Amino acid sequence: MNFWINVFSAGVSNGTALLFATMGELLAERAGVLNLGVEGMMLIGAVTAYSTAYATGDPWIGLIAGMIAGGLLSLLHAFVVITLRADQVVSGLSLTFLGIGLSLVLGEGLASVKGVPTIPAFSIPLLEQIPFFGPIFFDNKSALVYFGYLLIPAMWFYIYRTRAGLHLRAIGEYPAAADSLGIDVYAWRYFYVFVGGIMAGLAGGAITLSITPGWFSEFTTSGFGWIAIALVIFAQWDPVRAAIGAYLFGSLRRFTLDVQGVNVVLGIANPFFYDRNLQFFLEMLPYALTVIVLIIGSRAAIRKRLGAPAALGIPYVRGERGLL
Amino acid sequence: MSQAIQPNPAVKTRALRFPISVKLEPRLETPRWLSWATTIGSVILALLITAVILVWVGADPVRSFRAIYLAAFGDSYVFSDTLVKATPLILTSLACLIAFRMRLWNIGAEGQFYLGAWGATLIVEAVLGKDASPWIFIPLMLISGFLFGALWGFIPGILKARFNVNEIITTLMLNYIALYWVAFWVFGSWSERGFQMTPMFPREAWLPRLMDYSSLFKPFSGMTVHLGFLFAVLAAAGVWYLLSRTRFGYEIRLIGDNPNAAKYAGVNIGAMIVFVFMLSGGLAGIAGMSEVTGVVHRLQDRISPGYGFTAIIIAWLSKLNPWAVIPVSIIFGGLLIGSREIQPSGLARLLQGILLFTLISSEVLNRYRVQVERAK
Missing domain, CATH: 1.10.3470 (ABC transporter involved in vitamin B12 uptake, BtuC)
Structure with a gap:
């Protein structure tokens, strides 16, 4: 039992970074803009947050700096795909390259710094005593984790129950109709891409300042940005499903580490304990599972005839007759 | 874009307006020379931006580029x-x-x-x-x-x-x-x-x-x-x-x-x-x-x-x-x-990233005739 509590407890913490990135990408995609640059924005956020926290001694200032950095980088993508109407796939990939390169240059020598403050962690009294769930969700968690809990219902409410959320869905599904109602499609798309960048920057900052403190060059994010994009598809653009996916993936991360430390699993001798070399298969697991999750998501999309916002990836040109 | 903005400082306009507006008009075909010119232009622009970043982080761009050239060619x-x-x-x-x-x-x-x-x-x-x-x-x-x-x-x-x-x-x-x-x-x-x-x-x-x-x-x-x-x-x-x-x-x-x-x-x-x-x-x-x-x-x-x-x-x-x-x-x-x-060791990656961006941005010049006009 303790084994699983440890796995899920760490999973909720790991998953928080994934949650932020996934929610940000979800908003941008709901507005019709695919941003494949999540990994790059996370890395920029991570390096900016870490170095700012080091320079100022305040993790919160670092986190905000990371969010701004992620947001600024995303504006580049917004300009290129919304104003210049370039291909969103290519621009997003470029953003990843740029983010990785820039963060490596900015993070030169940052790996060896010591004494960078981290985001404080605390427990919630009473709630932490609930058996099983208490230790997983409320025991000695970073403030960001609790922020994540609040974000999930807030996102759901915003998207499905507010006027702004209705407009958001409209500009992703049928921008021409939204435009005819006086919603400024261009401005809102800029806004949501920017929010997506801020959230990716937050995710990066959460990693370097809270989850796994430190700067490990481009391995800091270890592909979380890409997993976030896959989770959005798996979640069918729904924030609650996205959150569940994020926490499960976070748990998987920890599971692959912890399972190597026990000699008996489910009553049989644990091969991962006795043969260290099999660890590489465990490390493949999150990536393999991402593919599987994507297959499930895509099949569901075909079956239910729903899925991606209809205008996802298509530049909007006012007054031009297109597909939409 | 239909309402005119009065140039009266006392009246606050509701929307933020840029003083110029950019109009994109699709080209029917792209001349060959233009496509290569924008490519070369974006390479030069990428080198310039990289140089600025290098100066910003305290390196000497001319020496860096020269060292790369000599080491490679x-x-x-x-x-x-x-x-x-x-x-x-x-x-x-x-x-x-x-x-x-x-x-x-x-x-x-x-x-x-x-x-x-x-x-x-x-x-x-x-x-x-x-x-x-x-x-x-x-x-x-x-x-x-x-x-x-x-x-x-x-x-x-x-x-x-x-x-x-x-x-x-x-x-x-x-x-x-x-x-x-x-x-x-x-x-x-x-x-x-x-x-x-x-x-x-x-x-x-x-x-x-x-x-x-x-x-x-x-x-x-x-x-x-x-x-x-x-x-x-x-x-x-x-x-x-x-x-x-x-x-x-x-x-x-x-x-x-x-x-x-x-x-x-x-x-x-x-x-x-x-x-x-x-x-x-x-x-x-x-x-x-x-x-x-x-x-x-x-x-x-x-x-x-x-x-x-x-x-x-x-x-x-x-x-x-x-x-x-x-x-x-x-x-x-x-x-x-x-x-x-x-x-710094990430330089090549950085240059690649910037280059990709200048390239896709320049693509707009190939596909559209860009007209800059003052907002009315």
């Missing part, structure tokens, strides 16, 4: 090293190019490269005896490298064709899986005395290098260019022929330009997706094979410094033209060689 020996670096880049770029031409986003050339390298090593480790003739070794390794690369392309291809699974994510995830797959073998049963590499391949399994013929022609001594470079040039010719001279290539271009038209014309798009993905993976697999048999002479952890990712940029920079891939890859090979010499 300074004399015939370093140029030979540059060609060695260009070899996997040409092959992986062709892999990307052929997929991109059909608008299939194969971001997995890196993983397919690793599988190709693994496939070639499999021949040495498990199939042939150490004393087999090079005439058997090299063709067999080539085929095995191609097949395993193609296998790694088949997976995203079939998933895309069958279930419409986003190939960007699957190819990326398969990159990670390939990395750990190779690590499993080189740390495990193929490891040489616990080091994370296989034993050195027998000489018979090495691709011949120019320096091997230095007894025939003196200036060849020390030249590391190997047979893989020839594979790469032949592959470029092959891809060019395939794309522009065959029915198969025509269908690839048709699907890329207008998938609906292709569907109505009776092209089996699903089969084409799988096939092109396998071809693409196979080309990247040959790159991996050529790298282990021509340069490293053993399989080890992390043999690629990101060839498969740089290839994406090269394919774009070449405007998806197979012949242009060769010179562009040589320039990027030089950049790889050169950036080893200088700090």
Whole structure:
């Protein structure tokens, strides 16, 4: 039992970074803009947050700096795909390259710094005593984790129950109709891409300042940005499903580490304990599972005839007759 | 844009307005010179931006660029090293190019490269005896490298064709899986005395290098260019022929330009997706094979410094033209060689990222006539 509590407890913490990135990408995609640059924005956020926290001694200032950095980088993508109407796939990939390169240059020598403050962690009294769930969700968690809990219902409410959320869905599904109602499609798309960048920057900052403190060059994010994009598809653009996916993936991360430390699993001798070399298969697991999750998501999309916002990836040109 | 704004400071306008507005008017056709001019312009712009960033972080851009140039193109020996670096880049770029031409986003050339390298090593480790003739070794390794690369392309291809699974994510995830797959073998049963590499391949399994013929022609001594470079040039010719001279290539271009038209014309798009993905993976697999048999002479952890990712940029920079891939890859090979010499180490990656952005931004000049006018 303790084994699983440890796995899920760490999973909720790991998953928080994934949650932020996934929610940000979800908003941008709901507005019709695919941003494949999540990994790059996370890395920029991570390096900016870490170095700012080091320079100022305040993790919160670092986190905000990371969010701004992620947001600024995303504006580049917004300009290129919304104003210049370039291909969103290519621009997003470029953003990843740029983010990785820039963060490596900015993070030169940052790996060896010591004494960078981290985001404080605390427990919630009473709630932490609930058996099983208490230790997983409320025991000695970073403030960001609790922020994540609040974000999930807030996102759901915003998207499905507010006027702004209705407009958001409209500009992703049928921008021409939204435009005819006086919603400024261009401005809102800029806004949501920017929010997506801020959230990716937050995710990066959460990693370097809270989850796994430190700067490990481009391995800091270890592909979380890409997993976030896959989770959005798996979640069918729904924030609650996205959150569940994020926490499960976070748990998987920890599971692959912890399972190597026990000699008996489910009553049989644990091969991962006795043969260290099999660890590489465990490390493949999150990536393999991402593919599987994507297959499930895509099949569901075909079956239910729903899925991606209809205008996802298509530049909007006012007054031009297109597909939409 | 219909309401006029009164130039009265007392009246607050509700919306933020830029003083100028940009109008984009689609061009019917792009002149050839313009397309090349914007490419060259964006390269210059990327160098300038990189220089500004270098100054900002406290480095000397002129010295950095000069050091890169000298280390890559300074004399015939370093140029030979540059060609060695260009070899996997040409092959992986062709892999990307052929997929991109059909608008299939194969971001997995890196993983397919690793599988190709693994496939070639499999021949040495498990199939042939150490004393087999090079005439058997090299063709067999080539085929095995191609097949395993193609296998790694088949997976995203079939998933895309069958279930419409986003190939960007699957190819990326398969990159990670390939990395750990190779690590499993080189740390495990193929490891040489616990080091994370296989034993050195027998000489018979090495691709011949120019320096091997230095007894025939003196200036060849020390030249590391190997047979893989020839594979790469032949592959470029092959891809060019395939794309522009065959029915198969025509269908690839048709699907890329207008998938609906292709569907109505009776092209089996699903089969084409799988096939092109396998071809693409196979080309990247040959790159991996050529790298282990021509340069490293053993399989080890992390043999690629990101060839498969740089290839994406090269394919774009070449405007998806197979012949242009060769010179562009040589320039990027030089950049790889050169950036080893200088700090900060992320410079090459940064330049690549900026270059991609200036390129796609300049694309707008090719597609649209840009008119800047003052807002009314």
